[in-house]
Amino acid sequence: MATMDKKNVSMNDVAVAAGVSLKTVSRVINEPDSVRESTRDRVHAAMEALGFRANFAARSLKLGRYGCIGVVLFHLSGGNVDMIDGIADAAEERGFALTMIKKRAGEKMTLAEAARRMSQLPVDGMIFNLRQMVDDFDTFEAPKDLKTVIITPMEHPTCSTVSDDQEDGARMACEYFLNRGHKNVYFVSGKKESLSSQCRMKGWRAALEARGIEPPEPLQGDWNADSGYAAGLVLAAKPDCTAVLAANDCMANGVMMALRDKGLSVPDDVSVIGFDDELYKTIPNSILTSVKFRHRELGIRALNEVVAGLEAPSSRSRTLVSGVLVERSSVKDLRA
Amino acid sequence: MATMDKKNVSMNDVAVAAGVSLKTVSRVINEPDSVRESTRDRVHAAMEALGFRANFAARSLKLGRYGCIGVVLFHLSGGNVDMIDGIADAAEERGFALTMIKKRAGEKMTLAEAARRMSQLPVDGMIFNLRQMVDDFDTFEAPKDLKTVIITPMEHPTCSTVSDDQEDGARMACEYFLNRGHKNVYFVSGKKESLSSQCRMKGWRAALEARGIEPPEPLQGDWNADSGYAAGLVLAAKPDCTAVLAANDCMANGVMMALRDKGLSVPDDVSVIGFDDELYKTIPNSILTSVKFRHRELGIRALNEVVAGLEAPSSRSRTLVSGVLVERSSVKDLRA
DNA sequence: TTGCGAAATGACAACGTTGTCATTTCGTTA
DNA sequence: TAACGAAATGACAACGTTGTCATTTCGCAA
Numbered sequence: 001m002a003t004m005d006k007k008n009v010s011m012n013d014v015a016v017a018a019g020v021s022l023k024t025v026s027r028v029i030n031e032p033d034s035v036r037e038s039t040r041d042r043v044h045a046a047m048e049a050l051g052f053r054a055n056f057a058a059r060s061l062k063l064g065r066y067g068c069i070g071v072v073l074f075h076l077s078g079g080n081v082d083m084i085d086g087i088a089d090a091a092e093e094r095g096f097a098l099t100m101i102k103k104r105a106g107e108k109m110t111l112a113e114a115a116r117r118m119s120q121l122p123v124d125g126m127i128f129n130l131r132q133m134v135d136d137f138d139t140f141e142a143p144k145d146l147k148t149v150i151i152t153p154m155e156h157p158t159c160s161t162v163s164d165d166q167e168d169g170a171r172m173a174c175e176y177f178l179n180r181g182h183k184n185v186y187f188v189s190g191k192k193e194s195l196s197s198q199c200r201m202k203g204w205r206a207a208l209e210a211r212g213i214e215p216p217e218p219l220q221g222d223w224n225a226d227s228g229y230a231a232g233l234v235l236a237a238k239p240d241c242t243a244v245l246a247a248n249d250c251m252a253n254g255v256m257m258a259l260r261d262k263g264l265s266v267p268d269d270v271s272v273i274g275f276d277d278e279l280y281k282t283i284p285n286s287i288l289t290s291v292k293f294r295h296r297e298l299g300i301r302a303l304n305e306v307v308a309g310l311e312a313p314s315s316r317s318r319t320l321v322s323g324v325l326v327e328r329s330s331v332k333d334l335r336a
Numbered sequence: 337m338a339t340m341d342k343k344n345v346s347m348n349d350v351a352v353a354a355g356v357s358l359k360t361v362s363r364v365i366n367e368p369d370s371v372r373e374s375t376r377d378r379v380h381a382a383m384e385a386l387g388f389r390a391n392f393a394a395r396s397l398k399l400g401r402y403g404c405i406g407v408v409l410f411h412l413s414g415g416n417v418d419m420i421d422g423i424a425d426a427a428e429e430r431g432f433a434l435t436m437i438k439k440r441a442g443e444k445m446t447l448a449e450a451a452r453r454m455s456q457l458p459v460d461g462m463i464f465n466l467r468q469m470v471d472d473f474d475t476f477e478a479p480k481d482l483k484t485v486i487i488t489p490m491e492h493p494t495c496s497t498v499s500d501d502q503e504d505g506a507r508m509a510c511e512y513f514l515n516r517g518h519k520n521v522y523f524v525s526g527k528k529e530s531l532s533s534q535c536r537m538k539g540w541r542a543a544l545e546a547r548g549i550e551p552p553e554p555l556q557g558d559w560n561a562d563s564g565y566a567a568g569l570v571l572a573a574k575p576d577c578t579a580v581l582a583a584n585d586c587m588a589n590g591v592m593m594a595l596r597d598k599g600l601s602v603p604d605d606v607s608v609i610g611f612d613d614e615l616y617k618t619i620p621n622s623i624l625t626s627v628k629f630r631h632r633e634l635g636i637r638a639l640n641e642v643v644a645g646l647e648a649p650s651s652r653s654r655t656l657v658s659g660v661l662v663e664r665s666s667v668k669d670l671r672a
Numbered sequence: 673t674t675g676c677g678a679a680a681t682g683a684c685a686a687c688g689t690t691g692t693c694a695t696t697t698c699g700t701t702a
Numbered sequence: 703t704a705a706c707g708a709a710a711t712g713a714c715a716a717c718g719t720t721g722t723c724a725t726t727t728c729g730c731a732a
Contacts, residue, residue, distance in 0.1 A: 008400075008481065010718055021682045026720060036680065036728095053479070056458045057397035058718035061687050064344075066393070068435070068457070076421045085412045088438035097457050099404070100434040102424035121433050122392045122404070122458045143389070145344065229620035254620045282618045284565035284590045346688055357712045362690060372710065394688035397717050 009050045018046035029054065060122060067095060069306055070123035072114045073102040075131045079276065079295055083151070086299025087127065094307055099123050111140040111150075119143050125306040125313070127151065132193050147309035149302050153199045155318060160309060162302040162319040164293040166196055169323035170203025173245050173273045173291050176325060178211060181334030182243040182271065187218040188231040188255060190247040194223075200247045200275060221251045228254020235270070236262035242270055242334070249274035249290055253283065256330070267332035277326045287329045297321050345386045354382035365390065396458060403431060405642055406459035408450045409438045411467045415612065415631055419487070422635025423463065430643055435459050447476040447486075455479050461642040461649070463487060468529050483645035485638050489535045491654060496645060498638040498655040500629040502532055505659035506539025509581050509609045509627050512661060514547060517670030518579040518607065523554040524567045524591060526583040530559075536583045536611060557587045564590020571606070572598035578606055578670070585610035585626055589619065592666070603668035613662045623665045633657050 015022040020039060027035050028043040035043075046052075060066045069091055073080070091098050099121050103109040111134055118126050125147035130137075133154075142148035142159050150156055153163045177185050187204045190197030201218055208215045219234060221227035228251030235241045236259050246252035252274030256266050266272055266287070277292035298321050309315050351358040356375060363371050364379045371379075382388075396402045405427055409416070427434050435457050439445040447470055454462050461483035466473075469490075478484035478495050486492055489499045513521050523540045526533030537554055544551045555570060557563035564587030571577045572595050582588035588610030592602045602608055602623070613628035634657050645651050 008718090012718080022718090023682060023684095023720080024680085027681085030720080034680075039680080051480075053455050055397070055718050056456060057393050057402070058687090059720080060458075061391070061393035061397055061689085061718080062720045064687075066458075071436075073424070076417055076424075081412055081417050085438070088409070088412075088436065089440060092438060092440055098436040099458075100407075100424065100436050102421070102428060104425060104428055119389050120392060122396075122402075122435075143387075225616070225618050225620040225622075250618045253618055257620050279618065280561070282561050282586045282589055282615065284561040284593050286561075344688090348688080358688090359690080359712060359714095360710085363711085366690080370710075375710080391688050394717090395690080397688080397719085398690045400717075 008055070009052045010055070011052070013050055014043065014046045014052050017050060018042045056122075065124050066122040068097045068099045068122050068124060069303065070099045070101070070118040070121060070126035072118060072126065072128045073100065074109060074114075074129060074134070076102065077131070079293075080129065080131075082295035083129070083299040083302075086296035087303045088299075089296075090300040090303035094303070096124075096303075096307065108135075110134055110136045112136055115140070115143060115146075115148070119146060125149070125310055127302050127306055131195055133195065142313070145313055147306050147313040147315075149305045149309070151298065151302050153195050158314075158316060160305050160315070160317045160319075162298060162305060163321070164196075164295070164298055165320040165322045166199035166293070167203030167206065168320070169275065169291040169293065169325075170200045170245065171207040172323065172325050173275075174204055174207035176273065176289075176331065177243040177245070177271065178207075178213075180271075180331060184208070184213055184216060184240065185243045185245050186216055186235055186238075186241050188221045188228060188244065188246040188251050189218050190221060190223045190251070192220070197223075197247050200245075204245055221247065221254075223248055223250060225250045225254040225257075227251060229258045231255055232258025233262065235259070236264055243331075244270060244272045246272065246274050249276050249279040249288060252288055252290070253279055256288070267330050271331040273325075273331060289328045289330045290326050291323050292326050293323045294321055344391070345388045346391070347388070349386055350379065350382045350388050353386060354379045392458075401460050402458040404433045404435045404458050404460060405639065406435045406437070406454040406457060406462035408454060408462065408464045409436065410445060410450075410465060410470070412438065413467070415629075416465065416467075418631035419465070419635040419638075422632035423639045424635075425632075426636040426639035430639070432460075432639075432643065444471075446470055446472045448472055451476070451479060451482075451484070455482060461485070461646055463638050463642055467531055469531065478649070481649055483642050483649040483651075485641045485645070487634065487638050489531050494650075494652060496641050496651070496653045496655075498634060498641060499657070500532075500631070500634055501656040501658045502535035502629070503539030503542065504656070505611065505627040505629065505661075506536045506581065507543040508659065508661050509611075510540055510543035512609065512625075512667065513579040513581070513607065514543075514549075516607075516667060520544070520549055520552060520576065521579045521581050522552055522571055522574075522577050524557045524564060524580065524582040524587050525554050526557060526559045526587070528556070533559075533583050536581075540581055557583065557590075559584055559586060561586045561590040561593075563587060565594045567591055568594025569598065571595070572600055579667075580606060580608045582608065582610050585612050585615040585624060588624055588626070589615055592624070603666050607667040609661075609667060625664045625666045626662050627659050628662050629659045630657055 011025045012022050015025045028040050128150045130152040149160045151162050174185050189201050205215045219231040232255035252272050259270050274288050274290040277290040279288045280286040301319050347361045348358050351361045464486045466488040485496045487498050510521050525537050541551045555567040568591035588608050595606050610624050610626040613626040615624045616622040637655050
């Protein structure tokens with residue numbers, strides 16, 4: 001009540017009100033056990049009465065750290081939500097807040113530019129979430145005093161990186177087909193510029209070649225169901241096509257719809273596997289087997305890596321988070 | 337090259353290296369025109385050589401502001417991504433960064449608790465993204481010196497609020513049905529605790545009652561397709577059911593699948609409208625008419641409201657962002 | 673009561689900026 | 703050359719904390 005209209009309440013104001021020194025107020029906040037209980041109560045009462053809140057800037061200036069981790073979003077998409085969720089939870093748990101900036105739509109941001117902007121903000125370390133290639137990826141050097149972790153499937157010469165193991169996920173899916181008697185696997189890709197799509201394609205190709213199979217020409221999609229449908233129409237005309245790996249669930253669904261429209265059954269005539277395991281949210285009784293990545297885990301790992309590296313920003317590591325094959329009934333066992 | 341290992345480079349270091357006073361360095365940064373070009377170049381060279389970066393804490397301390405807006409996420413879900421995107425873009429445009437904290441999974445966070453945590457961080461104002469009810473909603477009072485905007489469909493006694501106009505969206509959908517000769521509209525809700533679901537239901541009910549129609553018992557869903565499918569099975573058995581409004585597209589899809597499995601055609605036998613307009617991403621050739629909310633716009637408005645209120649934190653406003661009916665072919669015109 | 677060590681408290685500098693005001697330098701005119 | 707006003711630069715305090723070290727107070731034994 002009767003709060004004064006002074007702009008901001010400082011420790012000094014509290015000190016005066018409580019009849020103690022400024023330093024004692026500081027102690028009540030940072031090392032309460034070192035101050036007598038009666039004094040502590042007086043100070044607390046004064047803080048309450050004046051509505052005191054510690055000044056972040058002054059505190060950080062003195063301490064030389066912020067307790068914040070910077071997050072740069074180069075691209076904001078569905079899959080990222082869970083990742084940010086993981087980052088945020090892990091940060092919370094370790095007592096950090098997040099400072100976020102985002103690439104503007106249309107703008108072309110480099111890593112150097114992002115780092116420059118971030119280093120003007122209150123951050124002790126930073127995470128770049130990179131889903132597409134940037135021009136200066138290989139030449140980029142992080143500020144020496146700011147631990148930098150990049151979420152990307154590519155290895156970086158000097159920065160720590162964290163990624164889903166997308167190649168391995170694609171390999172798992174292919175072997176799942178091959179181990180069930182399929183002789184070949186067709187592939188429907190996502191957008192060309194997407195690193196995820198590129199990695200999934202790479203894993204698919206490698207898995208086939210490892211078994212001495214010549215990978216067929218991949219079909220180009222754009223992540224959406226309609227492009228999957230178009231690919232499905234093409235595949236329906238290929239008599240040797242018994243297995244299709246689509247780079248995400250939406251396109252996998254498009255493929256399945258096209259096959260059905262052409263009178264083919266999934267999985268009796270053609271088997272299908274997707275990525276991301278999210279079709280069940282939209283399709284009742286979904287049968288699609290899918291490779292799921294643990295995006296939350298990815299975020300957690302990235303944050304932990306930053307925090308672990310705060311003391312030694314120049315350390316470097318590479319973390320891969322494996323995916324999981326969620327089995328449903330869209331794949332037929334041809335050996336049966 | 338030959339960078340010194342001194343912890344951090346300060347303006348003073350730059351000043352010494354350039355042979356000028358500290359204040360001149362400050363001027364080069366903040367009011368470059370007031371310093372002679374030759375001097376400016378010397379200073380810039382020194383900054384470059386030493387790798388100087390302005391200290392955020394010191395600067396904020398002196399200026400008394402941070403240039404950051406706090407964002408509290410009480411719940412992180414798909415729809416939020418676009419909203420965050422809008423907030424981030426608008427912030428960027430106005431020269432603000434975002435400081436983010438998140439409610440921990442399982443934890444029960446109140447507005448007061450969130451405000452307390454935020455006010456310890458570098459923020460000039462804050463946005464609460466609230467999709468469910470919290471205990472202290474009505475009693476909460478924002479810090480007097482920190483502009484606070486709440487994204488929520490409910491009105492708040494003291495804080496500015498921003499929201500999609502969900503009720504109006506539901507009303508639009510209902511009138512779309514009724515204007516085409518439908519005599520009644522069934523409703524499939526989302527999760528009970530969701531404010532969005534509650535608002536959509538409220539709008540549906542109001543729209544029917546406004547025409548003197550007794551709203552039928554709503555069917556309870558949980559946002560996912562399977563619950564929509566279950567609702568669809570129930571509705572398929574009702575001969576008077578010609579129009580169904582589902583609280584999101586996934587459930588609408590479930591409803592449609594169930595109707596088809598029961599031999600009913602959409603839209604010939606039953607018309608359907610959903611919310612969020614996202615089915616086309618997953619279903620090829622989607623026919624679902626849907627009410628779409630402009631989440632990006634919502635985020636932009638929220639951020640602008642905060643920035644506009646920075647000087648007068650106690651001001652209060654209420655912003656509603658209208659939705660749009662995206663017309664496809666899932667509704668039959670019975671008057672034809 | 674006195675003296676003592678430990679506990680509690682306080683005075684003051686420092687963190688790296690920017691604002692205020694004083695001082696120096698410059699280009700011009702008398 | 704001297705004198706002048708404007709432009710450029712500098713010295714110093716201040717922002718609100720925390721660390722260092724000195725001082726006061728306390729509880730207890732002599």
